[in-house]
Amino acid sequence: MAMVSRFAFFLLWISVLSSTTHSELVISRIDRRVDLSSHIVRALFSMKVENVGSKVVSEVLLAFPNMQAKNLAAIKTLYNEGRGKVKASSVSLPTAVVEPEGMPPELTFYSVSLPKGLEKGGTVSLDVLAVFAHSLQPFPEEITQADGQLVVYQDSAYYLSPYTVKVQTLGIRLPGGRVESYTKFPNAKLVDSEITYGPFENLPAFSYSPVIVHFENNYPFAVAHELVREIEISHWGNVQITEHYNLVHGGAKTKGGFSRLDYQARSSVRGASSFSHLIFRLPPRAHSIYYRDEIGNISTSHFWGDSRKTQLEIEPRFPIFGGWKTSFTIGYGLPLQDFLFKVDGKRMLNITFGSPMDEVIVDNLIVKVVLPEGSNGISASVPFPTKQGEEIKYSHLDIVGRPVLVLEKSNVVPEHNLYFQVYYHFNNLSLLGEPMMLISGFFLLFVACIVYMHTDMSISKSSASYLAKIQLEEVQATVQQIQNIINQCLAVHDKLDASLRDLSRTGDVQSCKIARKTADAQLKELVKELKPLVTFLHHSPQASHIWPKVEELVAKEKDMQEKMFLRHSTVVDCFEKKLGGREIENRVASQQQKLAALRQEVDDLLEFLDEI
């Protein structure tokens, strides 16, 4: 109330000045509509400004008393072009300007720049939307659980403007419910939860008439003291958003204790201003949503999604009464192609700035955009001023860390939930760095194995057991080599067999003979290679237990060779003599059987040697 009287005094003083300044513009009509149904105050001014001076005017000033201006969270002007109902969507940007020409410091001025200057005698219509946070003062400041919440709103019935106003009205919309009191002067009418002041005509500049409305507002006063919103981009297909909330009830504080019995049993003592449900509107195709706090997961949440949005409704662990706090974390993932685009060689992230919670005032909002490792040339374009900074975050498979762009803003209301863009350069090859790290990790393991197998870590090199081990290894190596050679011999036998089959098919005797010659030569070589190995084995003491088997193997193989050649020559002979197939078979039958048996034995022996 002291504020009000001081204001009235200064007004007297200012009315002297008013006539000399800003006489070029006159507001011919202004209709103000103030919406008090939620805890965020929204005021819409529809004004028609007329140029009655002689010069072209290109800006319009809007004045707010400092008391209101410090709560002003967002201001937006829409410019209606043309005379009809067609609304052009151009937006002019108001900026705060402090008038140097003797304007009182109790007022804050916003200047709206008109797209084209207003000539002499012209009118322009503007729609100004101003959003105020923390403008409703709870009065009484402390209530019990049974009381409803009463709040006070202060404004001026006359629009405070540096220009003369010809016609004006003020309409205040209340949420319904009890209206404790409201200023009846001048011309107030309360109809159906709406208070109308006016219409007032021909008021001088800077006229002010304080109006106070004291009414009941039980809308959930959700205020987030601090919200940290982390947006992490992974080029493998996901945008992960994690939001940490410190929520407080911004209305009248609760006194006198909380009775759970009254809260649940008697609906009249419920705590009308408390809230227990919070709604989040997330983008469509959000997945992997979690809701937890320091203690753990909170299971009281529901979500449902369709193609246009995903709606998440959460209940904190307890109902929030005035002055009570809670803190929690919400996280969700979004598909990458909805938000990341390639523009002009750069990549652009297009995502909303504010909180997805319905009707929440955020005192301090910090948005951190975490870009993948290897991004550079980072810049952001946000539709309103923010404080920007950069930091580094170390996350999965990081070497140098991921660059983080930090955007801070205070006094954020849902009108700030607009899309903003972050531009950066990223080379697709940097994406390969992550699998390369994993591959080199595994490769190092294998190299360690190889090194271990190749090094000789025995302590004494001349002990009997060590020497015995060495010799055993040599024997093993030799046996393996012998096996190798025998396998090669068997391969040659198979080839010979194949040539015989070819003969019976095509009848080409010449190629058969050639095949036999090559087989002969190869076998001779293999036998030569076999000789030193066999002699070595014969002489080494360690091989005494396998020597008989090896000897047997070699002997059987030799046997096979001879029988093979015999059969071959028989068949070729028969062919040359042009004997029938039946005859050939008869003659070769016995040899065939013996060969088969021998082959089986050789295979068995090889298997046995394998197992040693």
Add this chain to the structure above:
Amino acid sequence: MCDRSRLSKHRVSQCAAPCGLRSGQWRPDPSGTRLPHLLCFLRRMAPKPVTSPVPVQWYPALSALLLIGGLFFTAFFFIYEATSSTRNRSLAKEVVIAAVASTFLGFGSLFLLLATGVYV
């Protein structure tokens, strides 16, 4: 206003037009993506959505396949180490098998991480 036909077909519903005021409240359009007004007029530079180099639906199958291949080669490596004797071992063969096995295992574990939701 912007011409829808010029925008990429993928998921853009409409341009960022500030909506008209209705009873003192305005909200951003909740459906799909809204691109900045300016970009609508840059016909040649219409933004193209960026997707992952490998389709996301393939991640689990791809990780299983690559890990199985990797384990197969690992088994091959260890069998070779165990059965060959000191003189017969060839370093080149060992290193090659190890390299192939580690490549498969590396990619397989990367896709395993991605399939389980750890978007690295």
